[in-house]
Amino acid sequence: MYHLKKFNVTSGKYRKLFSSVAKVIDVSTDDKTNITRVYLQRPPVNSLNSHLLTEISYIMDDLEKTKCKGLVLTSNIVNIFSAGLDLTEFYKTDIQKLSNFWTTLQNTWLKLYTATFPTVALINGHSPAAGCLLALSCDYRIMLSPHYTIGFNEAKIGIPAPFWFIEVMQSIIGSRKTELSVLTGQMYKTDEALAIGLIDETAINLTEAESKVNSFFKNIIAFPGKSRSLMKKDCRDHIVQKFLLKKDEERELVIEFIMNPKTQKNIELYFKALQNKV
Numbered sequence: 001m002y003h004l005k006k007f008n009v010t011s012g013k014y015r016k017l018f019s020s021v022a023k024v025i026d027v028s029t030d031d032k033t034n035i036t037r038v039y040l041q042r043p044p045v046n047s048l049n050s051h052l053l054t055e056i057s058y059i060m061d062d063l064e065k066t067k068c069k070g071l072v073l074t075s076n077i078v079n080i081f082s083a084g085l086d087l088t089e090f091y092k093t094d095i096q097k098l099s100n101f102w103t104t105l106q107n108t109w110l111k112l113y114t115a116t117f118p119t120v121a122l123i124n125g126h127s128p129a130a131g132c133l134l135a136l137s138c139d140y141r142i143m144l145s146p147h148y149t150i151g152f153n154e155a156k157i158g159i160p161a162p163f164w165f166i167e168v169m170q171s172i173i174g175s176r177k178t179e180l181s182v183l184t185g186q187m188y189k190t191d192e193a194l195a196i197g198l199i200d201e202t203a204i205n206l207t208e209a210e211s212k213v214n215s216f217f218k219n220i221i222a223f224p225g226k227s228r229s230l231m232k233k234d235c236r237d238h239i240v241q242k243f244l245l246k247k248d249e250e251r252e253l254v255i256e257f258i259m260n261p262k263t264q265k266n267i268e269l270y271f272k273a274l275q276n277k278v
């Protein structure tokens with residue numbers, strides 16, 4: 001359950017706006033700029049389960065209502081931005097739970113992708129699969145170097161990345177690079193990601209990253225009217241419309257695919273490999 005609390009913890013630069021019972025997210029807003037920082041903090045690896053996705057979804061709703069001027073999406077977990085979807089949501093589940101989970105993912109993604117305010121991903125750790133999607137769905141990406149990786153690795157698990165994951169990547173790095181990337185399940189190091197345009201800037205530490213985040217917002221914050229958000233809508237609308245058209249059909253395909261015993265076996269093996277890695 002998510003609560004909006006406008007309590008004034010104003011001792012620091014930021015005032016706390018939100019709190020959630022399980023605290024899988026921390027949120028703070030700069031009083032002067034009305035730019036909000038959302039920190040994912042679901043141990044151990046910020047994997048996206050129903051609860052975390054629902055929290056993100058509520059926050060997106062609240063930020064739209066409170067006329068947020070900008071969102072910075074980042075992580076409070078050391079070395080991890082997000083490990084992508086929580087694979088336990090796929091493993092030994094039932095149709096109703098899976099259906100609810102997928103619907104939550106779809107709805108939450110749509111809110112992030114169509115946010116009317118500017119969004120920046122400060123990628124301060126590894127970002128595979130749906131973690132990569134979160135970052136790609138923001139308007140701008142700044143990633144810490146050199147140790148982290150980002151990309152769609154779904155091919156390696158034996159589950160296809162959904163068409164809208166692929167189309168978002170295509171809109172950023174183009175069709176050929178996306179095809180090469182998803183078919184090989186390639187994870188890119190920070191500098192490689194910059195070279196193919198998957199991210200916009202790199203930073204050697206958090207201080208430099210924050211300074212780049214501030215420059216991004218400084219450039220656009222004074223733009224008058226709604227022209228920026230209208231153009232963002234135009235740039236993304238072809239993906240959004242296709243997504244809305246196919247959303248229900250896709251959920252059924254996902255259920256069929258994930259519930260298949262062969263897929264369950266692949267997920268089990270992948271989990272074992274994760275646990276046994278040296």
Ligand SMILES: CCCCC/C=C\CCC/C=C/CC(=O)SCCNC(=O)CCNC(=O)[C@H](O)C(C)(C)COP(=O)(O)OP(=O)(O)OC[C@H]1O[C@@H](n2cnc3c(N)ncnc32)[C@H](O)[C@@H]1OP(=O)(O)O
Nearest residue numbers: 047083084085086087126128129130160253254257274275
């Ligand atoms: C036409 C038909 C279409 C049908 C389509 C069907 C389905 C579509 C769905 C496809 C979409 C998928 C998107 C996804 O996001 S799938 C998830 C992909 N994510 C990963 O593969 C990440 C795997 N994890 C890692 O690579 C690493 O854990 C790491 C994130 C780089 C962090 O490494 P490290 O710091 O070394 O931590 P550990 O590896 O030791 O992990 C700690 C702990 O966390 C567990 N874990 C890791 N990732 C996940 C995860 N995604 N879900 C659940 N649990 C995860 C890991 O097993 C460890 O657990 P233990 O401590 O118990 O060992």
